[in-house]
Amino acid sequence: MQVVSISSLKGGVGKTSVTTGLASAALAAGIPTLVVDLDPHADASTALGVRPGDQLDIGRMLKAPRRARLSENVVPSGWVERAAAQGAARAGSSPGVLDVAVGSAYTGIYDRPDLGRRDLRRLSAVLAGAEKYELVLVDCPPSLNGLTRMAWYASDKVTLVAEPGLFSVAGTERTMRAIQLFRQEFAPNLSPAGIVANRVRSGSAEHTFRLAEMESMFGRLLLSPHIPEQANWQQIQGAAHSIHHWPGESAKHAAALFDALLANLLAADSRPAAARVRDRVNR
Ligand SMILES: Nc1ncnc2c1ncn2[C@@H]1O[C@H](COP(=O)(O)OP(=O)(O)OP(=O)(O)O)[C@@H](O)[C@H]1O
Numbered sequence: 001m002q003v004v005s006i007s008s009l010k011g012g013v014g015k016t017s018v019t020t021g022l023a024s025a026a027l028a029a030g031i032p033t034l035v036v037d038l039d040p041h042a043d044a045s046t047a048l049g050v051r052p053g054d055q056l057d058i059g060r061m062l063k064a065p066r067r068a069r070l071s072e073n074v075v076p077s078g079w080v081e082r083a084a085a086q087g088a089a090r091a092g093s094s095p096g097v098l099d100v101a102v103g104s105a106y107t108g109i110y111d112r113p114d115l116g117r118r119d120l121r122r123l124s125a126v127l128a129g130a131e132k133y134e135l136v137l138v139d140c141p142p143s144l145n146g147l148t149r150m151a152w153y154a155s156d157k158v159t160l161v162a163e164p165g166l167f168s169v170a171g172t173e174r175t176m177r178a179i180q181l182f183r184q185e186f187a188p189n190l191s192p193a194g195i196v197a198n199r200v201r202s203g204s205a206e207h208t209f210r211l212a213e214m215e216s217m218f219g220r221l222l223l224s225p226h227i228p229e230q231a232n233w234q235q236i237q238g239a240a241h242s243i244h245h246w247p248g249e250s251a252k253h254a255a256a257l258f259d260a261l262l263a264n265l266l267a268a269d270s271r272p273a274a275a276r277v278r279d280r281v282n283r
């Protein structure tokens with residue numbers, strides 16, 4: 001199992017969009033995946049089309065992590081049913097696993113700057129019950145407070161999301177420094193998986209300049225491919241659809257970018273999963 005947090009200091013740069021794009025690619029590649037929606041706004045849960053029943057949300061699981069029983073409280077993403085319906089024609093295709101630890105405003109009680117070590121461990125304790133997943137994606141809120149630090153504590157890797165603009169690039173540099181400090185103090189095995197450049201406009205001179213700047217600042221940590229500004233992204237999210245099951249060429253192109261991004265993200269230390277995504281990329 002590999003736990004990857006998707007974080008940024010700045011709001012609205014595309015953390016939830018990148019989380020759901022990667023989740024969509026993982027579902028398409030048949031990688032059993034859990035999305036932990038750690039943002040009190042619960043946008044990822046909405047985008048993933050969950051229909052919560054009487055399961056505990058992630059806030060309540062964090063409150064009593066030892067009694068959380070994750071496997072009984074996750075909710076399958078609505079995408080799985082849709083993917084299964086579309087794939088039913090293909091003989092032998094299995095429906096895939098994409099579950100969600102549902103977000104709630106309740107997590108807000110942990111989003112303090114002074115969270116102690118005991119509280120930092122809460123998500124790791126909940127994820128002790130996540131062994132059936134190959135990949136766990138944690139969608140973080142836009143701050144470096146308790147919830148993001150709790151996610152880092154439980155993670156193998158942190159992926160940062162940045163728009164190619166001055167404030168976002170500066171925020172990413174600050175976040176990188178925060179990760180280094182956090183590693184030294186709490187999590188020596190945590191590594192920055194890389195930075196995803198999101199909402200890139202190909203014709204924009206400013207974006208071209210900022211991408212070059214990011215390349216010189218972060219080197220190989222700047223992941224490829226970059227994710228372009230996608231005109232129908234809000235429509236797809238509004239319909240709680242996955243990018244891989246939205247019709248049209250532009251969605252198909254975006255889906256292929258997320259396949260490639262996931263393969264690059266997993267490449268270093270999850271070879272079987274990375275190979276499955278690469279198979280799709282090469283098809
Ligand atoms: N590549 C993209 N193309 C077009 N729109 C995008 C793209 N990425 C994100 N958006 C839009 O930008 C808005 C913010 O994106 P998102 O919610 O993913 O960011 P976030 O970093 O998770 O925000 P928050 O900090 O509030 O959690 C959303 O309306 C989303 O649809």
Ligand SMILES: [Mg+2]
Nearest residue numbers: 015016039043
């Ligand atoms: Mg978000």
